[in-house]
Amino acid sequence: MEPDARWLATPATRGNSDRRRPAAAASVTFGGRAGPSKGAAGVTGKGGPGLDPRRAVPRTDTVLADPRLKDVDRARAKAAVRVQLERVRRGELPPQDVVPAALDALHRAGMRPVLNATGVVLHTNLGRAALSPAAVEAVVAAAGHTDVELDLDSGRRAGRGRAALDALKAAVAPAQAVHLLNNGAAALVLVATGLAAGKEIVVSRGELVEIGDGFRLPDLLESTGARLREVGTTNRTSLADYRAALGPRTGFILKVHPSNFYQRGFVSSVPVRQLTRLDAPVVVDIGSGLLAADPLLPDEPDAATVLREGAALVTASGDKLLGGPQAGLLLGRADLVDTLRRHPLARALRVDKLTLAAFEATLRGPTPTWQALHAPVDALRGRVERIAQAVGGEVADTVAVVGGGGAPEVELPSVAVALPEDLARPLRLGDPAVVGRVEHGRLLLDLRCVPEDQDKALTAAVVRAAGR
Numbered sequence: 001m002e003p004d005a006r007w008l009a010t011p012a013t014r015g016n017s018d019r020r021r022p023a024a025a026a027s028v029t030f031g032g033r034a035g036p037s038k039g040a041a042g043v044t045g046k047g048g049p050g051l052d053p054r055r056a057v058p059r060t061d062t063v064l065a066d067p068r069l070k071d072v073d074r075a076r077a078k079a080a081v082r083v084q085l086e087r088v089r090r091g092e093l094p095p096q097d098v099v100p101a102a103l104d105a106l107h108r109a110g111m112r113p114v115l116n117a118t119g120v121v122l123h124t125n126l127g128r129a130a131l132s133p134a135a136v137e138a139v140v141a142a143a144g145h146t147d148v149e150l151d152l153d154s155g156r157r158a159g160r161g162r163a164a165l166d167a168l169k170a171a172v173a174p175a176q177a178v179h180l181l182n183n184g185a186a187a188l189v190l191v192a193t194g195l196a197a198g199k200e201i202v203v204s205r206g207e208l209v210e211i212g213d214g215f216r217l218p219d220l221l222e223s224t225g226a227r228l229r230e231v232g233t234t235n236r237t238s239l240a241d242y243r244a245a246l247g248p249r250t251g252f253i254l255k256v257h258p259s260n261f262y263q264r265g266f267v268s269s270v271p272v273r274q275l276t277r278l279d280a281p282v283v284v285d286i287g288s289g290l291l292a293a294d295p296l297l298p299d300e301p302d303a304a305t306v307l308r309e310g311a312a313l314v315t316a317s318g319d320k321l322l323g324g325p326q327a328g329l330l331l332g333r334a335d336l337v338d339t340l341r342r343h344p345l346a347r348a349l350r351v352d353k354l355t356l357a358a359f360e361a362t363l364r365g366p367t368p369t370w371q372a373l374h375a376p377v378d379a380l381r382g383r384v385e386r387i388a389q390a391v392g393g394e395v396a397d398t399v400a401v402v403g404g405g406g407a408p409e410v411e412l413p414s415v416a417v418a419l420p421e422d423l424a425r426p427l428r429l430g431d432p433a434v435v436g437r438v439e440h441g442r443l444l445l446d447l448r449c450v451p452e453d454q455d456k457a458l459t460a461a462v463v464r465a466a467g468r
Helices: 059-062 074-089 095-108 134-144 162-171 183-196 217-222 239-245 303-308 334-341 344-348 353-362 368-373 377-391 422-428 451-467
Strands: 028-030 034-035 041-045 047-052 113-118 121-122 177-181 200-204 209-211 227-231 250-256 282-286 313-317 328-332 394-403 406-420 433-435 437-439 442-446
Touching: 041 394, 059 074, 059 095, 059 328, 074 095, 095 377, 134 353, 162 177, 177 183, 177 334, 177 353, 183 217, 183 227, 183 282, 183 313, 183 328, 183 334, 183 344, 200 239, 200 437, 200 442, 209 217, 217 227, 227 239, 239 368, 239 422, 282 377, 303 313, 303 328, 328 334, 377 394, 377 406, 377 451, 394 442, 406 451, 422 433, 422 451
Parallel strands: 113 433, 121 394, 200 227, 200 250, 250 282, 282 313
Antiparallel strands: 028 034, 041 047, 177 328, 313 328, 394 406, 406 442, 437 442
């Protein structure tokens, strides 16, 4: 139910008229070497005499002998060349372009940096939160050997990630203890396994959410061996519903913030401060990782407030509103956190040293996520006007969203460069890749999530894509 997909620029439609047919020639040249012709016999088709594209396909070994491929691993080069030769067979690529196309494909292999001009601050398809410069620097520093579990003073083994954990605890004062895992779902799985395996988790029917990519909260929790005790109805749940469900088999009460949808009308739910009056631990999954209240997001729960209201444990994600790396946060009572930290499953769910380094640095702030959320509209407009003038685009008032399963009702006034829709695909395939959104037949490049120091790169990318 996250809004990301509808904001992702859809591929522009292209007809067969864009495809270039290979020229009819007796031989094809690759880097100064003449490749043997596959055949000179013409075929007659609807368009008249011409060369069958399949007979113009050069030999693989001839292409691999091109000097431009000499520094490329042969197995990788061969795989890339074969893909491009197949395009020649289909008439999509001239034979003389095989080597440049193969090199281009090799250059694009793996994850590539993207300029997020979608207007979705936490775009799941684009990796959610962008790391701060401090976090990136910390990751690079931790890439080699580091003191992740070593006390350099005594030379003895030390607690893993103690600096990151100390920083998190300092950022959320009401938390007696904290722990980090590899994502938000992992934190909730550890809690369910450690506190409710073979027992019951009491949860409102209105909070049994789907968390994205087809994963559903009930399936996740039941996989731990816990049994769900559903209370209330889809739209209304009362304190009496929870009270009636408690018993000797209760592991804990679970409160889930529906961070990717919103209910209106004849609805009611029970706040955390009331649930804590019941005789069972209350675990709250706040979802998007807000550590302290933010006036911009009034309906988004934060860890500090929820713990002050009496929650025993809070779980959250690190790569959403917190603006850090993918991680699962576990905060709350010291006895419960220590029990879960020592559970065997915690070892399988622990984070690596790079995550720990990035997380600690993230807490120093500010993060690109915070900056994007709070960017002044007037400043965005000035940037958009300059870029629009440079590329021949238009200035468009628009609306950005938080994304990433957070604050679904919040709309952020924003400004975008409006361009022809058919530039969406060339921009996505450019270097740097630029991803906007297609809306009402126009490509909108919203600058809310684009760092100002990338404006020149964005402008140049548009100029190249437009062929100017």
